[in-house]
Amino acid sequence: MNRRNFIKFSAVGFASSAVAEDLASVDSRNLDSPNADSTKIMSIIDLDLCDGCKGLETPLCVSACKEKNKANFPQPTHPIMDYFPQTKHEDYSKNKEDITRLTPYNWTYVESVKVANREVFVPRRCMHCDNPPCQKLYPFGVISKSKEGAVDIDKDFCFGGAKCRDACPWEIPQRQAGVGIYLKTAPKLAGGGVMYECDMRKDLLERGEKPVCEVKCPKNAIKFGKESEILERIKHDKRHIYRLEENGRTVSVYISSIKFEDINKAILEKYNNKPKMGRPHMEKVRNPLEKSANLALAVTIAPFAACLERALRR
Numbered sequence: 017m018n019r020r021n022f023i024k025f026s027a028v029g030f031a032s033s034a035v036a037e038d039l040a041s042v043d044s045r046n047l048d049s050p051n052a053d054s055t056k057i058m059s060i061i062d063l064d065l066c067d068g069c070k071g072l073e074t075p076l077c078v079s080a081c082k083e084k085n086k087a088n089f090p091q092p093t094h095p096i097m098d099y100f101p102q103t104k105h106e107d108y109s110k111n112k113e114d115i116t117r118l119t120p121y122n123w124t125y126v127e128s129v130k131v132a133n134r135e136v137f138v139p140r141r142c143m144h145c146d147n148p149p150c151q152k153l154y155p156f157g158v159i160s161k162s163k164e165g166a167v168d169i170d171k172d173f174c175f176g177g178a179k180c181r182d183a184c185p186w187e188i189p190q191r192q193a194g195v196g197i198y199l200k201t202a203p204k205l206a207g208g209g210v211m212y213e214c215d216m217r218k219d220l221l222e223r224g225e226k227p228v229c230e231v232k233c234p235k236n237a238i239k240f241g242k243e244s245e246i247l248e249r250i251k252h253d254k255r256h257i258y259r260l261e262e263n264g265r266t267v268s269v270y271i272s273s274i275k276f277e278d279i280n281k282a283i284l285e286k287y288n289n290k291p292k293m294g295r296p297h298m299e300k301v302r303n304p305l306e307k308s309a310n311l312a313l314a315v316t317i318a319p320f321a322a323c324l325e326r327a328l329r330r
């Protein structure tokens with residue numbers, strides 16, 4: 017077990033052990049009646065409509081996201097230091113154009129897999145969990161959840177410890193070293209850069225505008241809308257659904273005529289059954305913090321996990 021997995025099992029795994037054995041189907045339709053006046057936004061990604069922008073070098077949702085967010089991409093200070101005494105750091109600045117995975121310079125990417133002779137394309141990004149483990153497990157105010165539902169990392173105060181990535185069921189946030197507040201405070205001992213992920217363009221949502229991934233999609237495969245409208249739409253759709261369940265549901269919902277178990281199996285096989293950083297799986301997951309006891313436990317042990325992580329880095 018490597019350091020990262022050790023931390024993960026220590027913190028998230030320990031906190032979630034009570035629910036680990038009863039991972040429920042992500043394919044259920046647990047649709048409570050939402051408040052129709054709620055400002056909350058949801059999004060649907062329809063895998064039967066997405067064709068991966070076949071024929072284009074870069075899918076339009078990806079290029080639109082990169083263009084819209086380029087001012088927020090990291091600009092590291094060189095030379096980038098390793099964590100003492102390690103001899104490595106995460107630096108994606110030399111490969112900013114990589115669109116084959118999530119990186120600090122690519123907040124959405126499109127996975128492609130073959131499932132029963134059909135090519136399936138899966139746009140991936142932060143799911144914007146309702147009860148985000150990335151935020152709840154490390155509640156230092158660096159990760160916020162807007163009233164529209166967007167989860168956002170404050171780049172000015174993130175130390176890049178990557179614990180949000182450890183807590184995320186899909187390991188979505190990605191780290192760039194050589195940037196951030198840690199450079200000014202404790203460049204060798206604390207943190208390691210800044211974490212980046214899709215912020216759902218909360219500035220646009222606050223103004224009632226649509227994120228560019230929806231606007232630019234030629235197939236209408238991505239749709240944002242009021243929670244009540246989206247849930248109503250899902251209710252009448254008999255296809256398969258992928259999202260977190262219980263109080264840890266997600267703002268983002270995938271819908272497909274192909275079972276997500278089969279899509280996930282194809283993704284895992286594509287990568288020789290080894291998890292690949294930046295290329296999330298589609299396994300059945302539940303928010304490990306959905307039970308208040310687990311949340312309390314997680315919050316209690318989070319600082320120790322952080323200390324443990326720092327100790328293991330030395």
Ligand code: SF4
Binds near residue numbers: 066067076
């Ligand atoms: S979601 Fe739309 S823009 Fe993105 S790859 Fe699919 S078809 Fe293209």
Ligand code: SF4
Binds near residue numbers: 142144149150185187
């Ligand atoms: S998908 Fe991961 S990074 Fe996004 S809100 Fe959920 S736990 Fe946080």
